[in-house]
Amino acid sequence: MKRLVSSDPGFAKAFARLVADRRDVDDDVSRDVRRILERVRTEGDDALIDYTKRFDHWDLVSDGDWRIDAQACEAAYHALDGTLRDALETAAERVRAYHAAQLPERRDYRDDAGVRLGAIWRPVDAAGLYVPGGRAAYPSSLLMNAIPAKVAGVGRLAVVTPTPRGVVNPLVLAAAHIAGVDEIWRIGGAQAVAALAYGTDRIAPVDVVTGPGNAWVAEAKRQLYGTVGIDMVAGPSEILVIADGLNDPGFIAADLLSQAEHDPVAQSILITDNAEFADRVADRVGVELAQLSTRKVAEQSWKDHGVIIEVASLDEASALANALAAEHVELAVADPEPFLESIRHAGSVFIGRNSPEAIGDYVAGPNHVLPTGRRARFASGLSVLDFMKRTSFIELDDDALAAIGPAAVALAEAEGLPAHARSVSIRLDRRKGN
Amino acid sequence: MKRLVSSDPGFAKAFARLVADRRDVDDDVSRDVRRILERVRTEGDDALIDYTKRFDHWDLVSDGDWRIDAQACEAAYHALDGTLRDALETAAERVRAYHAAQLPERRDYRDDAGVRLGAIWRPVDAAGLYVPGGRAAYPSSLLMNAIPAKVAGVGRLAVVTPTPRGVVNPLVLAAAHIAGVDEIWRIGGAQAVAALAYGTDRIAPVDVVTGPGNAWVAEAKRQLYGTVGIDMVAGPSEILVIADGLNDPGFIAADLLSQAEHDPVAQSILITDNAEFADRVADRVGVELAQLSTRKVAEQSWKDHGVIIEVASLDEASALANALAAEHVELAVADPEPFLESIRHAGSVFIGRNSPEAIGDYVAGPNHVLPTGRRARFASGLSVLDFMKRTSFIELDDDALAAIGPAAVALAEAEGLPAHARSVSIRLDRRKGN
Incomplete structure (x- = not known):
């Protein structure tokens, strides 16, 4: 100290x-990760089988080797000690309530020029959640990632988690049951992130990947940023x-x-x-x-x-x-x-x-996934917004186009983009009866 | 077709x-970019001088070589053709109005368990904006990036833009004047993004970097994601x-x-x-x-x-x-x-x-910086949120801690984190008079 x-x-x-x-920890893992991503992209499930055997000593053969099913999660939930089950439920309920209040509203209005403007927030179709195995396999972490996704309205939430030599954490399964996780895949590491981003024959691709992980997982998310959305590097x-x-x-x-x-x-x-x-x-x-x-x-x-x-x-x-x-x-x-x-x-x-x-x-109630390493200067904790996206919209009638169209024509011409100008002026001209 | x-x-x-x-365009530029970033990080302004001479044929010697000052922007604004000036002002005003309506609200409430919860949105301290030189130097692009930052309340907005052989675009300067840009630096490429992210003797670091650019600029932003916030890969x-x-x-x-x-x-x-x-x-x-x-x-x-x-x-x-x-x-x-x-x-x-x-x-009015390449599945257009971050907060009195503290203790113990449990139980025990 x-x-x-x-x-x-x-x-x-x-x-x-x-x-x-x-x-x-400055592991230089970027080359390794690049190779792993490329193999999963081209070889799909075969690459997952190989890596999982090598890193987790776990054979992916039957459906049961690949996935943990909803029944197993429900059984883990019911097998929990009552105090602990109540504690998980209390946590889930409070996290749900806090995040529900984050849901952004649709905007839809007409401004002074008569232009209708707005924005619609919608959830992504599918989200993937990385849950580490071993020491850092925390049920609270599953709740903090899964609940915002579900509150956002994400239809499909797929968890990936390594089960080294077959070991699963019953607390995590119980949390998955509470949070309403839709799929759990027994894979981990950079290869699991790649499977979520690219998709394989067995695993459908997702749109956003969140969740903590080691240096390989973090680097895989960084490299796949843009192919999918990710949460902040932690x-x-x-x-x-x-x-x-x-x-x-x-x-x-x-x-x-x-x-x-x-x-x-x-x-x-x-x-x-x-x-x-x-x-x-x-x-x-x-x-x-x-x-x-x-x-x-x-x-x-x-x-x-x-x-x-x-x-x-x-x-x-x-x-x-x-x-x-x-x-x-x-x-x-x-x-x-x-x-x-x-x-x-x-x-x-x-x-x-x-x-x-x-x-x-x-x-x-607030999320415990928070920006570290001075990133609070520009980053925020995980929220429903990480699982949503916004579509803006614009509608003009004749009068609105007459009001603001000429400015667009002037700017497009000044920028040397005549087809931009033309797409507006051709409509303005018709109004003038030309 | x-x-x-x-x-x-x-x-x-x-x-x-x-x-x-x-x-x-799949340029493999990641190695080049890595080298450029590392040189700017370690050599600072000297690296910028060298790269700018080499790539832009422009010597950074005097202050005037490094920066375009506010007077030059104001002069460019006044020299504009009146129609064009009005068009830029119309655009700026409408973009400003749309983005002002995006500003998120602070939350601060007490829930049923007596726990005070909330979140405060604040702007980042400083943002950097990349403005390409050459064909893609669009004043509209400057407005679309700069105005959301200013509406968010960002105190310092620094533009970087290459001026090959000294050529500047007066329309871009006029737009910078309208948008209230605070600094314009005559540098471009990956080296300019690195200067914004790491800072140099001359250029103070920023917290967020946005704006379009070529493959080198995009890759620099990707590699610096986490050191600073960035907008979506375009x-x-x-x-x-x-x-x-x-x-x-x-x-x-x-x-x-x-x-x-x-x-x-x-x-x-x-x-x-x-x-x-x-x-x-x-x-x-x-x-x-x-x-x-x-x-x-x-x-x-x-x-x-x-x-x-x-x-x-x-x-x-x-x-x-x-x-x-x-x-x-x-x-x-x-x-x-x-x-x-x-x-x-x-x-x-x-x-x-x-x-x-x-x-x-x-x-x-809505932003024209929008997700491309199917990224609308998970990404949104640029907004004030890209220049802000959220701090959550939590306050408990004795009763609130008594209500929800025991659940935290149970979960911390189940996760094998005794100091977490202790930080709560030590306070609960005092209440009980132990």
């Missing part, structure tokens, strides 16, 4: 280094906690560790105006760490990437927060509202002492 | 080929005209050619239920072509990529249109409204006999 003090002479430089620190997770000295240090320590336990390259940053409080939080992190089953990961993250910044006044915090543009920002201060306004760049903000970030990961 | 008849036995196959036809333009036999064949021929004159790989498609009308349109295309100064490009596009599809009934048209997912769709039919509903995949729809696509290119 690094301690910075904003009044120190070297602070500006040290903070700039912190802002520039990417933490992304890097390691991060939290910025802005806290005054009146907080319980144990609460803040727990919040910092909740981020750290995700990944050795996750980052937890505390900004406080109270040096003694900072010491107590640092101590408590040590105490809490000792009890954690995820200690190894959390300790490494805190040691390598944890930061405590002491500021003379919390008035300095917003500028620092905007430079960091963190995925998660907690405002554990007496008067959080001004910070909500002045912190312009953040994926999601957790307001007050009683709103730990983990609530947002599971049950608050 | 190709003629297809939907009742022919070979139609399904021929139409599938048409849908699959990419028309993209391919060659296309129009689909759905027309009954009651149209003036000259009007429809003009509309088809307005698309064809953009690019030899642009595509114009007519769907009609009247074979005789189809013949007359084809004839009129020949007549109109003879008069066009853009004949060479338009003729090649029509010859190589033009298509007329005869259907037995226009009831067939929507399914074909959805498969094509065209950038522009004209509905030159007696009752266009049902088509507006049933054609789900289109960038922009032009309703009725009196709404030629060129009106949308210039003065209608």
Whole structure:
């Protein structure tokens, strides 16, 4: 963990280094991925069979090898412990409600010139969702990706997930049942993303692919961007906690560790105006760490990437927060509202002492898929809009064309596009009786 | 030009080929672009000086070599012919009005569980806009990119545009004046996109890069996606005209050619239920072509990529249109409204006999930057949203945490994330007085 003090002479430089620190694992996987995509595009299911045998030690032969069916998901749901089932249902219901309120409206109006204008939002026909196997196979992640797609009105939602040596995660299946996933394919890696984008004999192509994955999956999505729509490229997770000295240090320590336990390259940053409080939080992190089953990961993250910044006044915090543009920002201060306004760049903000970030990961309602690595400067969390697209429309009658047509003719001629001009003037001329 | 008849036995196959036809020029420029980006990232302005000398035969020495200042833009504006100036102002005003109505609203509410939830949309701090030199240097394109950024509230809008051998386009400067562009840099190509994304000593980095360009520019944007936000990858333009036999064949021929004159790989498609009308349109295309100064490009596009599809009934048209997912769709039919509903995949729809696509290119108001190459299945036209991002927020008081906290604890424990669970339970425990 690094301690910075904003009044120190070297602070500006040290903070700039912190802002520039990417933490992304820079695997050069682009050539491998290019080859995998090309093979899936040309060889289809045969390439999937080969890669799945090689990487997941899983043979795709029968339909049951290829797919997990709806009955299996339903059975996993009913086999769940009641408390857990209720928790998943609560999460799903709250996420559904929040995203339903995001649905954009159709516009359709006539303006002063008599021109009818508007836009229609519609869902894509089909979406694909990557669900990692292994450690990162989280049912909450399935809900956060699948529910916005379903709320958007997507007709077909196909999940791909690797099942190494056949192992499936029953929690993920139960979540798929709750979310109404339509297909689950037992494939993973770049080859699974390629199958969703290009389609194969077995798997129909989709229009949008979302969901977390390793470096191969992320690179496959990047390369297929344009063939399909994708969600934002995701890097390691991060939290910025802005806290005054009146907080319980144990609460803040727990919040910092909740981020750290995700990944050795996750980052937890505390900004406080109270040096003694900072010491107590640092101590408590040590105490809490000792009890954690995820200690190894959390300790490494805190040691390598944890930061405590002491500021003379919390008035300095917003500028620092905007430079960091963190995925998660907690405002554990007496008067959080001004910070909500002045912190312009953040994926999601957790307001007050009683709103730990983990609530947002599971049950608050807003999406937990958020921009990382300073991308909150320009990117947003996942929403129904990622599964929809907009068609604009224009309608002119004779009068409207007479009103605005001549300007179009003038501009088309100035741009050296005579057929553009002609398509308007030929109609204007008729009106004039020429 | 190709003629297809939907009742022919070979139609399904021929139409599938048409849908699959990419028309993209497949330059393998990714390695070149990677090298250019890396040089700009490490060498900054020196790399820009070198590339600009080499590719644009332009020496970047003095400030005036690097930038076109606001005075020059204002002078270009005042030097414009009055009709043209008014036309540009009309276009700008109408585009501004349409996009202002797109601005999304802040959400802030408390739900049944007492949880405060919401989302705040904010503009990015800075946007960069690529404006091509040469043939495709269109003032309308500058307006269509710059105005949504300014309407979104972007504080700093930087244009990059190559000025080969020093040549600038006064129409583009005048448009920049109208749109309120803040900076114009005389650089182009992949190196200009890299300068915007990474920043150099002279050029501050931006958060989003939009605007059309050649294969190098498009690939640079693709590779920098994630470092900055970008607009959708764009391919060659296309129009689909759905027309009954009651149209003036000259009007429809003009509309088809307005698309064809953009690019030899642009595509114009007519769907009609009247074979005789189809013949007359084809004839009129020949007549109109003879008069066009853009004949060479338009003729090649029509010859190589033009298509007329005869259907037995226009009831067939929507399914074909959805498969094509065209950038522009004209509905030159007696009752266009049902088509507006049933054609789900289109960038922009032009309703009725009196709404030629060129009106949308210039003065209608909706954006003319639209998804091409079947990307209307999942992508939308440029809008204020491309220059904004959303921050969600969450606030819980004691009661709200008591209501939904236990579900978060259950899920975190099930996912094997004890620090997540702890950050919630430590607060719940205090409430219980433990």
